[in-house]
Amino acid sequence: MAVVTAVDLTTGPGVGLLPLVSLGPAFAGLTGGWRRTVAIGVIAVALCLMLSAYDGLFGTRRGFTALLSVAGVTAAGLAAAVRRQRREAELASVRSIAEVAQRVLLRPVPRGAGRLRVAVSYTSAVAEAHIGGDLYEVVTSPRGVRLIVGDVQGKGLDAVETAAVVLGAFREAAYDEPDLTAVGERLERALERHLTQEKFVTAVLAQVGDGFTVTLLNFGHPAPLSVRANGEIRYLAPPGRALPLGLGVHGTPGPKPYEMPFAPGDQILFYTDGVTEARAPSGGFYPLEERAGTLEDPDPEAALAAVRQDLMEHVEGPLQDDAAMLLLRYRHG
Structure with missing residues (x-):
């Protein structure tokens, strides 16, 4: 997200890097918990709004599309993080039961x-x-x-x-x-x-x-x-x-x-x-x-x-x- 922001500030709106801000919440959903994903998603939305205003895209179709992309990826990352954490908790429980069964056996x-x-x-x-x-x-x-x-x-x-x-x-x-x-x-x-x-x-x-x-x-x-x-x-x-x-x-x-x-x-x-x-x-x-x-x-x-x-x-x-x-x-x- 920092790299995308720096490149966008340097090159201007012509390159069209604004939607790439969504990479932050996307990776957060794969590696972190739901709270971390929400926090990075909020930062991504704020960056998107800031860069849209800086590039003169605020209120335009391109700016709205970029903001919708970031919000959508954040929601998807949040759902993935919640589902992954549930599976990890279930697996940890199964492992714990398995270890106890092995010790009893x-x-x-x-x-x-x-x-x-x-x-x-x-x-x-x-x-x-x-x-x-x-x-x-x-x-x-x-x-x-x-x-x-x-x-x-x-x-x-x-x-x-x-x-x-x-x-x-x-x-x-x-x-x-x-x-x-x-x-x-x-x-x-x-x-x-x-x-x-x-x-x-x-x-x-x-x-x-x-x-x-x-x-x-x-x-x-x-x-x-x-x-x-x-x-x-x-x-x-x-x-x-x-x-x-x-x-x-x-x-x-x-x-x-x-x-x-x-x-x-x-x-x-x-x-x-x-x-x-x-x-x-x-x-x-x-x-x-x-x-x-x-x-x-x-x-x-x-x-x-x-x-x-x-x-x-x-x-x-x-x-x-x-x-x-x-x-x-x-x-x-």
Whole structure:
């Protein structure tokens, strides 16, 4: 508006820049609130009247047309600002509800469970009000510490609802069932009643008992990363591939439990594919195994925070998918 005014005062009425004063309220309606739009609209109308008088157009058809243009654009900008603010308020409300639902669904896990220390990290993808279906839980049962890390196909409230079904079934089964296979069967039955079409949930279950091993049961989920006290780093891949949860109704055999060494000083990182499939601007995936050194911090939460920070630096921007991580560390001594 200042530029238009300066040019009009310099060049005179022959150029016909007077209607361009309406650019002020037009942009105000796109970026500001309704009060700011009204204020700039009033200033625009005043400028239009002033310039019309200066250019000798006051009371003429050109002056009236310019004034009508400014007033019309101001009214349109005001309507756009009011509508945009309403939508922003609705979206903020949805986001708030989504965050509360996510916190209720993913309860804080215990920082310590017997000989184990636990830390979790959950990073939501920046996608309006979307909330994801990544899930995790740790349960102390009579047979040891049991945990689950999983990823529901899809996003939004449907994914959260499915995650709630999985976590509810796991919390009950992890305490009652004699082994992980029975826990997995309970999850399958719960999802069979809930899921429709070809929906599924990838998940890995783990149990740490009295010995120096961890028992794993993998339903098509990315293999956990083991970092031994002696520096050995490896993925704890299952002996055979298995379908995700929710697809067991097709009659294929379920996964078989397998044991891996887990002794004092060792740690295991469970994660969802939002971690390993995070891409850098150059297109490269996040090299989790190469970045295992970031887990060296004595504090598990600080170690996991370092991995998360490294992940964000790798993508140089918001994640395209939710990323959940759970670090299980065996205490020394």
